[in-house]
Amino acid sequence: MDLGAYRPVLANRDTRSALLLGFLIRVPMWAGGVILTLHVVTSLGRSYGEAGLVTAASTVAVAVSGPWRGRLLDRIGLRRTVGPSLLVQVVCWSVAPWVGYLPLVAFAALAGLFVVPTFSILRQVIIGSVPAEQRRTALSLDSSATELSFMAGPAIGVWLATSWHTGWALLVCELASAAAGFVMWLVNPPLTSGRPEGAPEAGHDEQGEGARAEAIAAPAVPGRGVAPRAVRGFITVPVAAVLLAAACSTLVLSGTDVSIVAALRSFGSTGSIGWVLALWGAGSLVGGLVYGAWHRSLSVFWLLGGLAATTAPVALALGVPSFAVLVTVSGFLCAPTITATVEQLSRLVSERFRGEMMGWHGSAMTAGSAVGAPVAGFAIDHGGWSWGFVVVSALGVLIAGLGWLASRRGREVAEPGPAAAAEASAVAAPASPDGVAPTDSEHGVPAATIDH
Template sequence: MFLARLPMTMSGVLLTLYIVTGLGRGYGAAGLAGGGVTLGMALGAPLLGRCFDRYGLRPIVAVCGIGTTAFWVAAPHLPFEALAVVAVPAGMLSVPAGSLARQVLATLVPPEERRAAYSLDTISIEATFMIGPAAGIAAITAFSPTWTLTALGALFGVTAFLIWLVDPPIRETVTEAAERGARPPLRSWLTGQLVATLLIAGGTLFVLVGTELATLAVLRANGELGMTGVVIAVMCAASILGGIVHGAVKRSLPQGVLMLLLALLVVPVGLADRPWWLLMLVLIPTNLLCAPTLAATTETVSRIAPPQVRGEAMGLQDAFTRLGLAVGGPVVGFAIDHSSPEWGFAAAGLGGLVIAAAGLLHRRTPAPAPEPAMAAATRE
């Protein structure tokens, strides 16, 4: 799954650079195409998760791998208009490596050890983001955009084939037969608590993408853009350290508290925006909570969702996190454009708190009463 996530972390920056430099379009056009891919991933994740629950891993990964490879191999040969049109369906066919990894861990790891496993998975994500975008930029700089996007498509195909070949378990085999015949209805498991968990997950990604955007804007405004790589690397390292601690302790803070601290700690960052090393230091506390919050989200979803719909639940988690990413960038960018880069940190934190507050309101929603048939089965 680490290898499968690498091309995903490269794809956004490569698509942007190809549209801007290869097709001569602006960043707005690049954002439109990239946003289409992100929207497709958000729409497709729950549907693919349901397909995993029903048909298993191999057929879905095979279809997604072929579709994703075809899109990226064909992308450098398409005009911008066609590229923008096919971006959404291409995103829907992306192999959901993140939700698959979480399903596999939920199957292979006993519940009492899942905090450590999900923390390790989140640390793996941070590592891919430290490697992938930089490797993609180096490749497209050294080689032609056509060759780079074609190689990216081949990499998507190879990693999909590896997942298909290994065929990791995504459900407990001892209950698999019973689960296939007893899929609970949506309203029985999509409770207020689960919706709240998903909204908090979206708010977390809103804060993270907004923080990165505000950091970039502040460094650019201060004439210290060359230090961006160092600052981002320290932010990732802080997140990894937080993930290690979260996974090592026997008891940790719940998801809601972690997200609340994550958002509150980023609000005043703009007060210490220069020089770059001071900004880097004040960003460490909020980033220490990044990986723990994401790991706690996955742990909560895996605990709430029944095993027979785990794929769909993990897909919904993917959808909400991608929506948080898609909304956070424009909202925080608007705040920066109409005030100053320093206010971007406040917008990121406060916006995440608003989304989390909506989640807490949903948590108060009472759980639906079990259907008569399910209640009878439980008594038996």
């Protein structure tokens, strides 16, 4: 582990700006989510279930909009994508705090459809601003900054909602988020590295963690492997496996969140929920920083399996002290797992599809989060709080194993061996007049993929 790896990343002005801007955007975003729930319950006098429906409407809309907004980033750039979104956000959240329940649901859904794709934008900026060998470190910093904003945002939201009328608190938070988005629009950071498409990325380690040439561009050699079919130009079996891992990671996390609340209520320590969740987030923060300083990347499927495996022992806790320790340990692989999904996708997918890829990644994580809570809740209702941890852990281990097998199978199909590669070059390269194949044939073969 080399903490000095963070020095060149933090010295990069574009990376520094993206990390700071991300923190400023995400704090009011997390705060706004808490305030929205409190607004429905207190100011509108509705139930928590009805508050959950408002959140669900917004969440579904954000999940649907992810690939669409990402595709726009790829096609028309940051400013033309973000500009209309900012106008919709300002209009929706200027009106939404002062309307009844059903109009609020509609405004929340509309705002979700036109949400500024901040996670996609900032991660693209970070990926494009650093060399390949610094990518994991930079993304780990982003995950750690996200953890810090998640720890600060809800606390600020609760304070605002209890100090002011929830309508004003909601208005202030959402407009602050829009203002931060406007700053991003003004700065207009570059979303790509500026390297020519297909240019090699320097700095790969001895394990072969290079950027991957698109498998669909490789010539097929009869009998030696077929290039995989790609949906939308980039979604191959390995890519789909990583997206599944991203969804499963948030399934485990959202299920753990619900199970923590249920466990502490069972222990008669409801007042401990806040600081136990903070410890969970602190474990993730430390894990993210350690992973960023680690000497090599790890497969997302190994990390997901580890995240799930360390979640199961929480079910063995006998009281609040042991529960807090086990929860903190279970959080250690949260940020590394999320970081690994982004890093591995950035190597599997061509830069020209990166915006849409990040949109699908965000949608996958949103979908996993939406599934995890009810799955854990069902297990808790039928078997007690400990079963919430056990069930999401078992699902995580299962998906990690299946994803690893699918990804490995996809690589075997996509990549011919050395002999096949040589044959492909011999078949594809036209002979020169003196009978020697030229060395600059445009019919290349895929570069080595990540194989941990």
